[in-house]
Amino acid sequence: xxxxxxxxxxxxxxxxxxxxxxxxxxxxxxxxxxxxxxxxxxxxxxxxxxxxxxxxxxxxxxxxxxxxxxxxxxxxxxxxxxxxxxxxxxxxxxxxxxxxxxxxxxxxxxxxx
Amino acid sequence: xxxxxxxxxxxxxxxxxxxxxxxxxxxxxxxxxxxxxxxxxxxxxxxxxxxxxxxxxxxxxxxxxxxxxxxxxxxxxxxxxxxxxxxxxxxxxxxxxxxxxxxxxxxx
Numbered sequence: 463x464x465x466x467x468x469x470x471x472x473x474x475x476x477x478x479x480x481x482x483x484x485x486x487x488x489x490x491x492x493x494x495x496x497x498x499x500x501x502x503x504x505x506x507x508x509x510x511x512x513x514x515x516x517x518x519x520x521x522x523x524x525x526x527x528x529x530x531x532x533x534x535x536x537x538x539x540x541x542x543x544x545x546x547x548x549x550x551x552x553x554x555x556x557x558x559x560x561x562x563x564x565x566x567x568x569x570x571x572x573x574x575x
Numbered sequence: 576x577x578x579x580x581x582x583x584x585x586x587x588x589x590x591x592x593x594x595x596x597x598x599x600x601x602x603x604x605x606x607x608x609x610x611x612x613x614x615x616x617x618x619x620x621x622x623x624x625x626x627x628x629x630x631x632x633x634x635x636x637x638x639x640x641x642x643x644x645x646x647x648x649x650x651x652x653x654x655x656x657x658x659x660x661x662x663x664x665x666x667x668x669x670x671x672x673x674x675x676x677x678x679x680x681x682x683x
Contacts, residue, residue, distance in 0.1 A: 493669055504662055504673035505618065517669055552617055554671075564608075564671060566617040 463488045466567035468553050474573045477543060483570045485536040485553030491565070494536040495554040496528060499569075505552055511536060513558075543574045577601045579674035581663050586680045587653055595648045595677045597663035605666040609637050609648045612660045612676070621648065621661075653681045 466487045475481045485494065493512050497505035510518035511530040525547075527539040536553060553567040578600040587593040599607070606625040610618035622630055624639035624646060636649040650657055658681045663674040 495671070504676050507670060507672060510669050512669055550615070564620065566619070568617045571615070 464565070466553055466555055466565050468551075468567035468570050470570060471568065472571045472573075474575060475540065475543065476575055477545070479543075480539070480541045482540065483538040483551055483553075483572075485538075485555075485567055486534055487555045487565070488534055489555065489565065490533075490557065491555035492533060492558040493556040494530065495556075495564075496536070496538055497552040497554065499550040499552060501549075509538075540572075543572075545574050548573045577665050577667060577672050579663055579665060579672065581661075581674045581677045583675070584678045584680070586682060588682050589653055589655060591653050593650045593653060593679060595650070595661050595663075595679070597646045597648070597674060599644050599646070599663070599665055599674075601644075601665055601667060603667045604641060605668065607637075607639055607646050608662075608664040608666070608671070609635075609646075610662040610664060610673075612662060614660075618662060650679070655681050655683065657681050 469484045496508040499505045508522045509528045514530045525542050529537040550569045552569045556564045581597045609621040612618040622637035629638045634651045639646045660676040662676045
């Protein structure tokens with residue numbers, strides 16, 4: 463298995479809803495990432511987990527809450543989002559000890575209404 | 576911190592060559608990546624440079640000069656499917672940061 467799988471592929475949620483994005487990989491990668499990408503903009507780093515511990519939080523609002531329950535799974539819990547949070551949310555992973563070898567998932571297209 | 580600059584748009588003809596430049600400033604350099612991204616899709620890895628010089632991979636080549644803070648991606652024998660955004664990215668520790676991307680349009 464050489465993929466990063468993200469679910470769902472599309473999500474529409476209201477501003478009062480609570481939803482979660484899921485990311486899964488079975489490549490033994492121990493660094494996992496959440497990125498947010500707006501249309502015609504580059505991906506922006508949100509969070510980095512290393513060995514299941516949060517190592518980087520790029521000053522992301524608390525309405526985004528990441529979770530790494532095990533080495534294969536990364537979640538992003540969403541609550542009280544705003545319409546401007548609508549974007550493509552990308553998950554990526556990287557092998558331990560490698561400075562390259564990032565693998566990206568195909569993303570979740572989120573629309574907040 | 577990091578600062579990555581690349582042109583916003585480039586247009587070229589099918590079969591031609593295009594060179595996308597990337598200049599950067601960083602406090603810690605661990606490598607430079609080039610990614611291709613089609614609209615609405617995930618970035619796909621094209622190349623990685625950590626030492627100075629040219630890396631060739633089929634129709635795509637990437638060059639790095641660390642002393643000049645400069646890289647380029649060379650796309651040869653352009654095909655219509657090469658129309659995409661090309662992202663220059665830097666690693667600093669665990670962090671991978673992207674430039675704004677260059678949209679390449681290939682005309683018939």
